[in-house]
Structures are given as C-alpha cells and as structure tokens.
Amino acid sequence: MTEADRFAEPPPPSAEVLAGAARYARLFETLTPESLGDLDAAVTDDIHFVDPFNDVTGRAALRRVFQAMYRDLEAPRFTVTHRAFDGDVGFLRWTLTARVKALRADWHIVGMTELRFAPDGRVREHIDHWDAAGQLYERLPVLGWVPRLLRRKLGHG
Template sequence: MKHPDPRAAALIAQYEALSPAGLDDLVTLYAQDCRFKDPFNDVRGRAALRRVFAHMFETVKAPRFVVAEAMVEGDRCFLSWDFHAGDFVIRGASHLHFDAAGLVVAHRDYWDVAEELYEKLPVLGALMRLLKRRLRAT
C-alpha cells in the first residue's frame, strides 16, 4: 500500500516487506525510547521492540503484514492491517504517534485475541465459540 505521508509510507513499506533480516531497518523508524504495546507485549526501547518481532519470526509460521488502510493526521497515524501467519489471518489496527523527527514514539496494536486467535485453536476454540453463543443477546 502506498501513502502520501512519508512517515506512514516508510512504516508500511517496512511492515509489508518485514523479514528477520529487515528488523534493524524497521526499528530505525522508532525513537530510541519508543513504547510498543499489543495484547501480549508492553515494551520500551528499540532493542525490546526488535526482540518482540524476532520472537514472532521464531514462533509463527510465515508471518506477514498487509496494510489495508492508513490515516495520518498531524503526529498521529492509524493503520488497519491483516496479519497472515500460516493458515490463519488476524485482523487488527495500530495507533502510532510520531515525534518531531518523524520517528514512532508510541505504537499500540489493537486486535481481539479471543476472536482472532483463541477461537481458531481446536479445543479452546470450541469452548470460546460455545461461550460466545451463550452470551450473545440474540
């Protein structure tokens, strides 16, 4: 995906081409003291951010991101994306905050762990779907 904002364009390009060899290039788009938070991680700093993505490549089969939409207003950016990992897809969004130098100082990922991950696991998925049906209003 192309975007006219150079900060968003650089991030999108890095995420859509992300590989273990490209992790150093990715983290250069983040401030030294950046914060990254997702449903499983809450870390600070480039080294910690790099470890999160290195771990992803160690534990997930063929991970890749496809950015569907990007919106930038001032120093804030919102990305919606699909994360492909082997046989499943997680749909989520990222809220980013750029500093004056155009580096990411805060990155927060939002995605529904129950729907996008747990429901796709054999035993736990059946229990999650049953619980969801029982709690549904209609």
C-alpha cells in the same frame, strides 16, 4: 473541551508524519528476520509497543517481539490496507497472514495499529488493536470452546 471541539476537523498531519507513516507501513510489509535492524531508523529509542501479548518499551524489546514472531510463525506477512491521520496520530489497518508452526495451521488476522509520531516522523508509540479471542483463541483446538461459549453467552442477537 466542548462538544463542538470534539467533532471539529482534525489537524492535518505534518509532512514528517506522512513520510514516517509511509516508511513504517512499507517496512512492515517488507519485514524479514534479516531486516529487523531497519526498525531502528523508523522508531524512537523509547518506542512503546503494545499488542494483545506484549507491552514493551525500547528498540531492543521491540526487536525481541518480532524475533519471537518469526520463531513462532512461518512466512508472516503484513499487508497495510488503509491509513488515516489526525495530527501526530496515524492509524494503519492491516492483515497478517502466516502459518502457526506449533499448530500447523494457517492464520489470517485483521487488525489496526495506532501510531504516535515524534516531530521528526519516527514512531514513538505503536499500539495494535485486534480481536485475539475471535481471531486466535476460538480457533485453538483445546481452549477454543471457552471464548466461543463466552461470545454466545454475552452476545446480543
């Protein structure tokens, strides 16, 4: 691949990818424990899901991840704020607000999801990118000092 190829205009997303991304974003913004079964129509059988805590494959495994989220968090809510596309790849920027039951603390996490789509518009890969150290670990009462110290020691500026 040449330098010019790397910076060429990306291919436009197909109508199926655009529809699939809209469906998936809407699903996440309205997700409840009762609607977890709706994920099945939006993802492939072999969906690959990755976040800072999980790396699972398959619909049942994806549902278990979200069941655990509802077990550990009160009133989690995703809000999709931005979308971008490059062919069969989509990116969703989002915020998650929730209350962590075990810590009795409110959380606000900003992240980005990288989605890869099957030709029919269903999601075949969902990879979450967010700063777990800065947005989660540093706020933990007992362990938070470790990532804060590392950030200070390794930071520039």
